[in-house]
Structures are given as structure tokens and as C-alpha cells.
Amino acid sequence: MANHAAAQHKGIPWKHVVGFVLSIVLTLFAIWFALETDLSTNIKLLVIFGLAIIQAALQLLMFMHLTENSRTQGFSGRIQIGNILFGFFVAIVIVVGSVWVLSSGHAEKKPTNGEHEMKMDSGSMNHD
Amino acid sequence: MKWDEFFVTGDPLIYGADVSIAITMLGIVFFLTYFKKWKWLWTEWLTTVDHKKIGIMYIISAILMLFRGGVDALLMRTQLAVPEMEFLDSQKYNEIFTTHGTIMIIFMAMPFLIGLINVVVPLQIGARDVAYPYLNAVSFWTFFIGAMLFNISFVIGGSPSAGWTSYMPLASNELSPGPGQNYYLLGLQISGIGTLLTGINFMVTIFKMRAPGMTLFRMPMFTWSALVTMAIIIFAFPILTVALALMTFDRLFGSHFFTLQGEGMDMLWANLFWLWGHPEVYIVILPAFGIFSEIIATFSKKTLFGYKAMVWSMVLIAAYSFLVWVHHFFTMGSGALVNSFFSVTTMLIGVPTGVKIFNWLFTMRKGQIEFSTPMLWSLGFIVNFVIGGVTGVMLAMAAANYQYHNTYFLVAHFHYVLIAGTVFACFAGLVYWYPKMFGHKLNERIGKWVFWLFTIGFNICFFPQYFLGLDGMPRRIYTYSEESGWGPLNMISTVGGFMMGIAFLVLVYNIYYSFRYEPREKTGDAWNGRTLEWSTPSAMPPFYNFAKIPVVKGLDHFWNEKQNKEIKPLTTQDLQKIHMPNNSGVPFVMASFFFVSGFGLVFEWYWMAIIGLIGVLATLVIRSFDYNNGYYVSVEEIKETENITK
Amino acid sequence: MYKRYKPFVFLGMLLTVFLLSGCSDLLVLDPKGPVAQQQKDLIMYSIIFMIGIIMVVYVLFGFIVYKYRDHKGHKGYDPENKGSHLIEAICLIIPLIIVVALSIPTVKTIYSLEEAPKGSENKKPLVIQATSVDWKWIFTYPEQNIETVNYINIPEDRPILFKLTSADSMNSFWVPSLGGQKYAMAGMQTELYLQADDPGVFDGRNSNFNGEGFTDQTFKVAALTSESFDKWAKETQQEAPKLTKKQYDQLMLQGHTKEMTFSSTHLKWVKHENDADYAIKVRERLSK
Amino acid sequence: MAQSKVRDLNTPMEYQSETGRLNILGFWLFLGAEIALFSTLFATYMVLMDRTADGPALGELFEVKGLLIQTFLLLTSSFTCGLAIHEMRRYNVKGLFFWMITTILLGLGFLGFEIYEFFVYIHEGANIGTSAAWSAFFVLVGTHGLHVTLGIGWIILILIQVAKRGLTPQTTAKVFISSLYWHFLDVVWIFLFTAVYLMGMVMQHG
DSSP states (O other), X not given: OHXXXXXXXXXXXXXXXXXXXXXXXXXXXXXXXXXXXXXXXXXXXXXHHHHHHHHHHHXXXXXXXXXXXXXXXXXXXXXXXXXXXXXXXXXXXHHHHHHHHHHSGGGSOOOSSTTOOOOEETTEEOOO | OOHHHHBOOSOHHHHHXXXXXXXXXXXXXXXXXXXXXXXXXXXXXXXXXXXXXXXXXXXXXXXXXXXXXXXXXXXXXXXXXXTTOOSSOHHHHHHHHHHHHHIIIIIIIHHHHHHHHHHHHHHHTTOSSOSOHHHHHHHHHHHHHHHHHHHHTTTBTOOOOSTTTTOTTTTSTTTSOSSHHHHHHHHHHHHHHHHHHHHHHHHHHHHHOOOTTOOGGGSOHHHHHHHHHHHHHHHHHHHHHHHHHHHHHHHHSOOOSSSSGGGOOHHHHHHHHHHHHHHHHHHHHHHHHXXXXXXXXHHHTSOOTTHHHHHHHHHHHHHHTTSOGGGGGGGGOOOHHHHHHHHHHHHHHHHHHHHHHHHXXXXXXXXXXXXXXXXXXXXXXXXXXXXXXXXXXHHHSHHHHHHHTTBHHHHHHHHHHIIIIIIHHHHHHHHHHHHHHHSBOOOHXXXXXXXXXXXXXXXXXXXXXXXHHHTTOBTTOSOOOSTTOOHHHHHHHHHHHHHHHHHHHHHHHHHHHHHHHSOBOSSSOTTOOOSGGGGSSSSXXXXXXXXXOOOOOSTTHHHHHHXXXXXXXXXXXXXXXEEEOOOOSHHHHHHHHHHHHHHHHHTTOHHHHHHHHHHHHHHHHHHHTOOOOOEEEOHHHHHHHHTOOO | OHHHHHHHHHHHHHHHHHHHHTGGGOGGGSOSSHHHHHHHHHHHHHHHHXXXXXXXXXXXHHHHHHHTBSOTTOOOOOTTOOOOHHHHHHHHXXXXXXXXXXXXXXXXXXXXXXXXXXXXXXXXXXXXXXXXXXXXXXXXXXXXXXXEESEEEEETTSOEEEEEEESSSOEEEEETTTEEEEEEOTTOOEEEEEOOSSOEEEEEEEOSOOSTTGGGOEEEEEEEOHHHHHHHHHHHHHHSOOOOHHHHHHHTSSSOOOOEEESSOSTXXXXXXXXXXXXXXXXXHHHO | OOBOSOOOTTSOGGGTBHHHHHHHHHHHHHHHHHHHHHHHHHHHHHHHTTOOTTSOOHHHHOOHHHHHHHHHHHHHHHHHHHHHHHHHHTTOHHHHHHHHHHHHHHHHHHHHHHHHHHHHHHHTTOXXXXXXXXXXXXXXXXXXXHHHXXXXXXXXXXXXXXXXXXXXXXXXXXXXXXXXXXXXXHHHHHXXXXXXXXXXXXXXXX
């Protein structure tokens, strides 16, 4: 790992360039997909959140050297990866859990006009 | 603002507190001046970065807070002793149970355990200090300042009175006007910073500072419990930080997160509070499990039964602790699916806990059990905690929970868990590691008195409360009618409460008595211990802990070395100069600025808050430019400290 | 050893007997309707398991602590005993079985409590809207066009569908004799089914702390025969005064009130489940 | 605390001292805490986003153009920050300074647009007290903005230290940690971009 990292220090930082180009492409694609296509809201949300997670992973791996600091430095890389994965788990629990708990059952806000029932399950939302 | 609005007036309790605070302050100033101890206080304590001293300061603060919270508890029990009692009025009672709950959880239980972790963990892993000694001091002082800010609410401005859970919209400006609730928000916020930093600090310490040979699965159980706890802290405390900040915005800056106006959502507060609050329960119980594991192994003179199972149970509990928070508000009407899901997850968390209980029992099996005071606390823990545990499972059954919720059944349950778990562990750990901290044991005979008084008092106090709950007595009422029929059980409960109070006084007396009369320890191994903290030659480890870093060959390394007679006295050849960090006064100053800032926000004096914040930033900048890397302890000095002649 | 602790054991036994003798009178374990009955059944079911668990732990504890105490003639000391996969597996599997055994009736009961009690599915439930205001309860009978404060009359043997909401703080509507509680919150509505088997008067209260007047925020529930309920409803519609907006706004202020009865409801002015800050606005207006 | 005696030339300088290694790991753990912090804000936002009371709906005021500019400024700054670390690992102090200062400037540009955006919203009648939804919006986006501000101040402080002391194991560790922070803010922005702006606009226009 260390050798590998050092080898990369010379010349053009391809890892960064690729990461950068990909993140631009992903951003533009997300905007196009969200605003210019005619798919249902749920699919759109699913796709743009999927893209966001991919892009976050790009940042972590291409720019932040998440896996670095490993063998020669006493396996900190594993701790870092474990930490970020657990963070991801907690993030999902907090966001999806809160939305689920606070918008299901009788606790949901009663709509003013009778039939406009709004339900959110597990983070996916219907707003039509 | 007028002076009589600033200071709380009109109540003999408050005047009593004012006078006693003033007298204590004067007493301390007099003592320090008369014995010329100001410099000593500054150089040895206020500026220290030594984990042992910081740990001791944590523990002393926690005991003070235990006293404060305990007095609150006794006031409540007095008020509830008989029907229609007129000792406290409703508002006063509400303030007292609010401060009782907040102080006991945030400023007593957690700091006590963090204090023990501070003292013990670096020693257990064979390290000279924590990973970030300076940050450790910052942690302590922000905790301490947060606690002080919260406590002065009693005499300046008025205490919070919306319960330790501070449900909105009760805690909003409209329904709880005045600075009281702001104290809650700012006190917790500031001390929360310290807790988060502790989490990071000890996680790195345990991962990176272990002595050579100590693999993760050779770590003592207490260290494991600390590691897992720190992981929970890192991911749970930011949730509290945000929740508190949002409520602060609601109260000070007119936002509408949880308010009645602007379509705010009060349920969101409950949700965020318990998203932190449930992991918090495990933050205060897992280190307790660790302490009991150490003590039970030591006094059974036997290695732990099912070490790996216990470790994995803890890891599982930690991950799980983030998946059960809704059981605190089953009655909020989130629907059958949500309630069923969280009922099952909550009951499942009982499984790893059960595994641990059985592992402790089987650790004692084939052992040679010695009934020392720490062991008594541990045995008492098993017996009483089981009751708290099974009633916890009963509460987890959502359909039945609709009848237990908000009643004394719940109160009894969480006191059975938190006292028999956390408080017993704090006392057990204090007695067990007391010789490490102060060089002598606490008197065993008095210690056993404390245990029996406290344990019996505890059961007399809280066992009847299960029945009060089933009889429909809600928590947090300040009085009740004769016809309710709750009088006799409440009376019994109050008697038990006072027994616990007496036990606390006996404990304090024991500290004094033992300081005067107990023989000083001659070796570092007061209890025939198993782990590295007992391997230092002197009773109290020197500031650098280990003259020579041990090389670990297995679990219970020190015990095995003793069994195999492998321990050799240190010689000069073993010694090398030791690098140690410098003391620093900056953490104390930084915390003081936090106090200024917090106090300003409590009273909405923004100029003051801004001055405080600028001060905090300035201390951060000063630290950033500080490249002082500490100093070396010479071999000569080590030789002198360790009494090495050859 | 035993002799030393004999008085404590004796004391404990005495205490237990004393406490258990009072058990049958405990409000929650003395249900007066099918909802509370279901919950009591679940509680008793779980208590059996819990006593079983406690017994197992205590017996093991007593045996181990007694046998392996440090004393003369101590036998069986094995300091390196590290564990046994069999024992550990048992310690894992039995609790798992218990969790399953507890989960099934729990989930069943959770779902059944969301609907009218069994046996009454075909009876049309009586709808009562319960609104909490610091520190009182306002009950609305939309079909009967009746409003009461701090008391309710209900017919026996008929499911009552409570629609709960709050004008300000978060409250919990609880009538222990009839069944478990549920929160009443401003800006939303929660639903709770209760039913009384026989005529009688039961205590109800807010059990969720909401400030200074919390302790006295109670109300009475009177279960009547369906004839006397209808009679009461008719009489109230004819004889009770109409609720005026001014009166209603006075009710929005913090404080306690006596029992009241009106022959009209507040629903034409405000629905608290849609209008969370009505009471706050009224207070601001009236304090000027 | 002591600096490692072996200076393995293949190991980047920021990992060469014990302090550096400890601090980098500690900072990663801190980022874990930041994930929990922002998740809580996101959860709050997701729960409250429809609760607009009498104020405007969230998606109504969002604009694609400003959003795109902000996003590209921050994405680019993350890239230049990465380049700065790349140059630092080649012991090229000048390169480090050039790219770090570019990063700061891009960050300032981002902040400028954000402040402008906030002013526009306030002008159109949406501020922190308008409704639950707008409270959640301003605090979530504002917290990110505050992080960016602190990040800029922090990087400047560290650059001053590098200018004074050159590249040492200590200064490089500091630069590296600040770069982690900066990249992380970009990660958070990706989710802000998706969960707040894109989702808001999708909800608004269908």
C-alpha cells in the first residue's frame, strides 16, 4: 500500500482527475434525471440518492484516501473503513427511521381535505 | 432585568442553598489561602493532563453531583411520603425532578464511569497516557463547566422544570418561559462537547496505544467495554448536540422545529431525544458491565467464562442500541407495524444481556469466591439487575406498555437498571480501584455496611414502586389523594430512600476514616489482580505509569506472570528516557470562556455570548500554533522514582 | 453463611407476601373492559416468564455462590475454566425462544388494540373527541352535538373510539381500568378504542407531564346502561347551555376548571388537529 | 507522542510521526461523529419539509442555475484540495500553496453564492421563522455553510504554519487533516444537493 501510494505521487494525479470528472458527470446526470425525465417521483428519488451515495464513495476513496494508513501504520485503515460503514448504518437508521416512525400510523398529520392521504414508508415518498 | 429576577428568591430552600454555597466557597478560598495551596491547585490539578488526575477530578465531581441529585431525590421522597403533603409546591417539585434526572444521568453516572475509564484504561492497556492528553483536559473542563452552569440555575434565574426529557411544546418559550430551560440546553450542550471528545480520545487510545502483544482479544473486559462505549458516544452524542441546538434555536431565534406555531412537530423532539437517549442508556451500562467483569474474575480468582461471547455481546448491544429508541414512546400512536418492530428489537437486546448475566454466573463457577466489598456490589448487581432486566422486557411489550407507560412501574424499572447497574458499578469500581488512585484501601468493614444499607434501602425504595405503577400512579405527580390508596407503599419507598441517603453518608465517612486509619498499600497489587493496572511496583503509579512498557503474552497477562513467577524487578538496563506531554492551562481557560458564552445565551445577553465564543476561538488558535511537544523524563529521575538501586 | 443473612431473607419474604396480597386490587390488574382485559392477560402471561427467568438465575446464583465460596475444604477450583460451547449455546438459545414466545402474543395484541374489541366489531362505535388543554380535558360528542369538560359519560358494552388531540402540550389520555394510554398532541390526531363491561365510574387522567397543573389534570369516566346514556344525551341536548366562543376561548387559558356540560361543540371554530397554535394565539390575544 | 525514528521515504510525511498517525485516525473518528450530526439534520429536514405553514413551499424558490454554480465551485475546490495534498506528497510547497489558495478562493465563492441565496429567500418571505420547513432548511444548509467558513479559517491558519515551519511531519499531518475536512464538506454537499435541492424541485414540479 505504501509503495503504491508513493508511486502515485509522481506525475499526473490520475486518481484525482478521474474522481473529479466522474463527480461532475454524476452531478449533471442527477440534475438531468431529476428535472428532465418523466419517470415517477419514487424512481427519481431512488436514482438520485443512489447517485449521491456513489459520489460520496468516490470522494472517500479517490480524494480522501480512506483505505490508506493501513498495514505499515498498524491497520488504521480498517478502523477508518469500519468507522465510516458504521456511520453509514447510523445515518440510515436516523434518517429512514425518523421518517418512518414520524409519518406512519395515526401520528401522521391529518390532511385538511379528507382524501389527500399522505403516507411515507421507509424513506420513499408519494406526493401526488 | 431586576436583581430579584436574576437571583431566585422567596424560598427557604433557595436561601439555604445560597448560604451553603457562599460558605463552601469562602471555606475553600480560606483553606487554599491559609495552607498556601493556590499554586498547588493550579499546577497539580487545574492544568494537569495526566489521565489519572483527570479521572480523579471526574470522580470527585460525580460524587458531588451524586450528592446534589441525591438531595433532590430525598426532597421528592419526602414530598411523596404521605398523601396531600405540603412540603414542596408543584413548581418546586417539577424543578427538582427535572434536575434530579438530568444531573444523575449526565453529570453523575456518565462522568463517574468516564472517570474510572480515565484512571484505569491507559493502565490496563499498558500505556503511558491517552492518545490526546491535552484534549482529555478539554473534555473534563467542558464537562465540569457544563455541570456548573446547569447547577447555578438553582440560585440564579431558576431551574428548568420540563423534566429531564424536556418534551416539546412544554419546554417551549410559551409554556416554559424564563432562563430555566436555557440552562438545560446550554449546560448539556457544553458538557456534551467534552463527552464527544472523550469518545474520540479513548477510542484512539485503545486502538493505538496498547502495549506490544496486547491484541484486541487480549484486552481486559473493562477496556473492551470502554471501547464499545466510546463508539456509541461518537455516533450518539452528535444527535443530542443537534437536538439541543434546534431547541435552542426555537427558544432564542424564533425557529419552528418543535413549536406549536409554524407547523413545528413536537414528536420530532421526542424522536431525536430518544435516538440519542437510548444509546445513552448503554453508554452508562456497558462500562458498568466491564467493571463487574473485572471484579468478578478477580475475586473468583478465575478467568472470565466465555470471554469472546461477552465481547461480541457488547458489540451487538452497541449496534442494536441504535435500533430500539421508539420503545420510549410506544404510546405516540405510530401504528401497529412500528410498535411491533420496536417491541421485537427491544426484546432481542435482552438476549445478549442475558448471555452476559449467565457468563458472570459461570465465571464464578469453579472459582474461589472471596466476599470483598467490590465483589459484594457485583453480586448485588446480578441479583437486582435481573429484576430490572425482566421488567424491561415487560415494558418492551408495546401492548402492555400502554398500561405501564408514564407510571411508577417505569420509574421502578429504570432505577433497578440504573442503580443496580450503573451506581453499583460506580461504587464497586471506586472501592476496587481506590488503592490505585489514593494508595490505600477503603475500610472493608464500613464498606460492607454501606453495601447492605444501600442495597436493602434501594429495594425497599424501588420495589414497591412497581406495585404503585400497576395501581395507576403516574410518575411526576407532586402529590396524591388519600383515596388513591398509594399512601402506605409511598411511605415504605420513602423510608428506603432515606436508607440509601444514610448509606451515602457512611460511604463519605468511610473515605475520611480510611484516609486517616487504613494502612497504606506497599505494592501495586492490592487485590491479587489479573490485569496490567495492578502490575506497577508502587501502589499509585507514577505520572508516566510504567517505567518499562510491559510485553503482553495473553489474556490475564499479569495473573499468568504471577502464577509462573516470571516477574523480575526492574533494573537500570530496562530504562529509557520517557517522553511526556506538558501541562497546560488553556483547557481550563477555554472552558471558562464556554461558561461565559453559555451564561450569556441563557439570559439572551448576546454581547456576552459573543465575547465567550471569541474567547473559545482564540484558545483554539493558540493551541493550533503551539508546537510544544512535551519533554523527556531522564533515566536518573525514573531511577529515583522507582527506587532502583542497581 | 445462611444464618447471618437469615433476618434479611425473612424480611424479604414478609415483604413479598405483603405486596402480593395487595396485587389483585391493583388498578391495572383489575380490568373493567375488554381492552384492559387483553392487556392484563398479556401482562400475566409475561409475568410467568419473568418469574421463571428470575428463579433460574437466583437458583443458579445461590448454588454457585454457596458452593464456590472461599472456605475450608473448598473443592473444584479450576482457574483456567474458559467456557463451554454447550453452556454458551444454551444461554443463547433459551432466551431466543423466550423472546419468540413473548413476541407472538405481543404483536397480536398490538394489532388487535388498533381495532374495536373482539365481540363488539359489529356495534357502531361511539366517537368521542378528547382534547387536552393545560390542565383540563374537553370531550366532544360530534354525533350528539354535546361537549363536556373533565368528565365523560359512555354507554356500557359498546366500543368507544376516542379521537385524541391537544390544544397545547403533549398529553397522554389514560383510563387504567378500561385500557392503556395514548398521546394527545396538538396538530394531529391519534385514535384509541376503549370499552366498559358494566356500569361504573372510573378515574381517568393525563399521565404525561405537562407542567404546573399536571397532578390535577384528571377526569371521571362514567359507564352507563345504554338507556341511561341515551337519556342523558337527550337531556343534555335540551337543557345544557350552548358553548359560546368566548367561553371556549376562556377554556384555552392555562388552569383548572370544574366539570361543565354544553349542548354544542367547539368544532365549528377550531379543529385542533389541524390548527396547532389556536390556544397560543388565544392566550396572546386575551393577555393584551 | 515521540516521533518515529524510521523515516520510511515511501510513507507520506503526514504518517511519519506517531502524533500524525494518531491525529489522522482521531479525525476520521470525528468525521464519524459529523456523519451522525448531519444525518440528524437531514432527518429533521426530511420530516419537516412539507410543513410550510403559511410560507412558500421549499421547491418554489430553488433555482437550478445558482445550484449548479455552487455545486461546481465546491466540487472543484475538493479536486484542487486533493491536488494540494498530491503536491504536498511530492514535497512541492509552492504547489501545495497554489492549490490550497485556489481551494480557499473557490470556497469563498461558494460561500458568497450561499449568502446571496439566503438573502434572496429572505427577500421572498422565507426566513428561519417562517415555518418548520424553512427552519429546517436554513439550519441544515447553514450548518454546512458554517462548516465551510470554519474550514476556510482553519486552512488559512495551517498555511501560515506551513509558511513558517515548512513541511514537517507535524505540519503535513495538519494539512492532510484539514483536507479530509474539506473533502468531507463536499460529501455533505452532495447529499444537500440531492436531498434538499433536487428532491425539493422534484416534489415541486413532479
